[in-house]
Structures are given as C-alpha cells and as structure tokens.
Amino acid sequence: xxxxxxxxxxxxxxxxxxxxxxxxxxxxxxxxxxxxxxxxxxxxxxxxxxxxxxxxxxxxxxxxxxxxxxxxxxxxxxxxxxxxxxxxxxxxxxxxxxxxxxxxxxxxxxxxxxxxxxxxxxxxxxxxxxx
Numbered sequence: 757x758x759x760x761x762x763x764x765x766x767x768x769x770x771x772x773x774x775x776x777x778x779x780x781x782x783x784x785x786x787x788x789x790x791x792x793x794x795x796x797x798x799x800x801x802x803x804x805x806x807x808x809x810x811x812x813x814x815x816x817x818x819x820x821x822x823x824x825x826x827x828x829x830x831x832x833x834x835x836x837x838x839x840x841x842x843x844x845x846x847x848x849x850x851x852x853x854x855x856x857x858x859x860x861x862x863x864x865x866x867x868x869x870x871x872x873x874x875x876x877x878x879x880x881x882x883x884x885x886x887x
Contacts, residue, residue, distance in 0.1 A: 758793035758828065762809065766834040771815070780830055781808035782822055783881075794827040802834065804878055806885045813840050816885045818878055840885045848886065852879045 760780055764772040780791040783805025802820040806813045820834035855876045858864075864872065 760791060760793055760795075760828055760830055762830045762832070764807070764815070764832045764834065764837070766820075766837045768837075771837060771839075772809075775809065777809045779808075779810055781806070781811070782832065783807070783817060784822075791824060791830060795824050796827070797825050799823050802832070804874075804881045806881065807832070807837075813885050815839055816843070816878075816881050818881075838882065843882050843886055845883070845886045848879055848882045852876065852883065855879065 759776040759778055762772055762775045762777055762780055763770070778793070782789050782791070782800075783803045785801050785803040788805065789800065800822045802817055802822055804818045805816070807815040807817045815834075816838045817832070817834045818836040818838075820832060822830065822832045824830050855872055859869075859872055859876070862868075
C-alpha cells in the first residue's frame with residue numbers, strides 16, 4: 757500500500773519527521789483538504805484547524821503552508837501548533853468565554869477586534885479538536 761511521508765515543522769522545531777500515513781487532513785483557508793497517496797503536486801495556505809494523521813486528530817495548526825510533491829511527500833510549515841493531548845477542555849472553554857466577554861464589553865479599534873476575533877477562532881479550533 758502506498759503511503760504519504762509527512763513532515764511538520766513550526767518555529768518551535770520539527771514536530772513530525774518522515775511519518776508514514778495513509779491519509780492526511782489539513783485545514784486550508786477554504787475548508788478541509790484530504791490528501792491521499794498520489795495527490796497532485798500543490799502548495800496551499802493553511803488556515804486554523806485540526807490536522808489529522810490517519811483520521812486521528814493530533815495537532816491544531818494555527819495557519820501555515822503545505823507543499824505536496826511527488827504524490828507522496830507532504831511538508832507542513834505551521835506558524836504555530838498545539839498538540840491535542842496538551843489541551844485542556846475546561847481551559848479552552850474558559851478562554852472562549854473570556855474572549856466573548858472582551859468582544860461584548862470592551863471598545864476596540866479594528867486591529868484589536870481582528871486580534872480578538874482570531875483568538876476566538878483559534879480557541880474554537882482547539883475545542884473542535886477536543887470533541
């Protein structure tokens with residue numbers, strides 16, 4: 757059976773090196789992409805969401821780039837990642853509530869609103885990964 761070889765890097769270092777998987781699901785800016793062996797070569801901008809290796813959610817990716825080459829090699833360069841096993845559901849829920857309160861109560865300029873909205877989206881992706 758053909759497999760993909762996956763590398764995942766972030767500013768904190770290499771998270772996954774040459775891992776063989778049958779399927780990879782990544783969050784693009786337009787929705788989730790499923791990659792199988794033999795996929796066409798491409799480069800894609802990643803959004804924030806769950807990264808699934810063989811249908812197991814292992815990381816939350818907070819934006820990045822992905823390159824597929826030769827139908828078998830996938831390199832993901834993430835701006836930031838969180839390992840799902842390091843996330844705590846109650847902490848994530850508390851963070852969502854705190855951002856919601858800030859958005860409702862604090863006056864914000866456009867830049868502050870954009871940052872708070874992105875933080876909210878990040879926490880929702882974390883919650884999705886935990887469910």
